[in-house]
Amino acid sequence: MARIKPQALLLQSKKKKAPSGVSVPTIIVYILIVAVMVFSLFSTYKYWSRRSILQTQDGISNRKFIERKKSDIPNYALISTSKGQITVELYKDGSPDIVNEFIDFSQKGHFKGMQFTRVVKNFVIQGSKIENSEATEDWTSRGKHYSQLNTSLKHEAFMLGTSKATHEGGGFDLFITTAPIPDLNDKINIFGRVIKGEDVVQEIEEVDTDDHYRPKTPVQINEVTLKHKT
Template identity: 30%
Template sequence: MKRLFPAILACVTAIALVTGCSSSSEEGQPTPPPAPIAKEPVSKEPAQPPGPTGEKKYDKAPEMQIDKNKDYQATISTSMGDFTIDLYEKDAPITVNNFVFLAKDKFYDNLTFHRVLKDFMIQTGDPLGTGIGGPGYNFEDELNNGHKYEVGVVAMANAGANTNGSQFFIGSGKDVEGLEFSPNYTIFGKVTEGLDVVQKIAAVPVKPNSQGEKSAPEQPVTIKTITIIEK
């Protein structure tokens, strides 16, 4: 499972933020460094179990398909409204290529925001909805690409170095800035329209998940579809 963890008042209080897959198709969760008010996306889970019928799986990461000389955006339509992401195709081309491929192949359609931490982030991209699902492959990080963790940031969740897959998170509150103390999650975009929708999702009532963390939405919030815009 992939998660993000915040450190509160100089204490590393782990709050998992999940995304990305490990070498065994697992999803990782972010973990916070020992720094004041810091949070991180990290995921470390056991091997991913077989997915439900209809779950899409791939043998390997996609070949490069995007044109880095063009500008890419993504409109994510959810059960609570739409928001638009400016994708960083020049600064994180491998990650953006992966996201565009999965979105165009409808991989993300009907997936849930399985992990919600109001002042930190909302996480999605897991076909299992548990934090351990992924597309069946991993790909490398693209860190230190000139962007920072802030409200509206879009970044991959992972289970360690170079274990990105399909899970990603969106910064919904100031706590996401704590990831600057441990910048281990590839930033590949930022919300440019509809941030109010992101924060509306972040504010839904939550209950404990299977690990006991109070981050599972009481009522499912889903991605209807993702539309890629190429200019």
């Protein structure tokens, strides 16, 4: 039997042993991958945390802005007429859209020189800058009807409103009731009530009118002034 030399045995032993450890480059790659994943997760967490804080701050700011804007809305309107002054409390909570529109028209001077074009006793006085498209017969029949009504009806007198009808040209008319009106919500959008100057409203109501309820002597609104306090 041939005898194996010690050098040959050493070579065979090295060939049989497989490398048991992971190479250094592989370890480095693994470390880089883990580092990238950790960095990505941290960046994502930081982004969403910051966004949540900003949204919360924006929500608080918007809420404060809305509250501030609401508090900036005037509470009263002083309507100066050729017969005297009428003070109106605005329903900015109950009718905010109409109140905002009224304020916008007031600030633009829309009501300066506006004539009271219809005066119907025991019904309403109306100020408008455009010719009412409603038939005169309708106004006449309404005036006769409401003059005979009992004053215990559900809607009060001295309420300020505007017509629900859409006006061409962006007009805004004013109605002040002089008696309780049963179907007020069907005809007028109410956005305030007279708290001072009821006597002025009644004086306008008593002016002489023609057969179409137009005042024979012009009565007009001189100016509308907005106030936070009376």
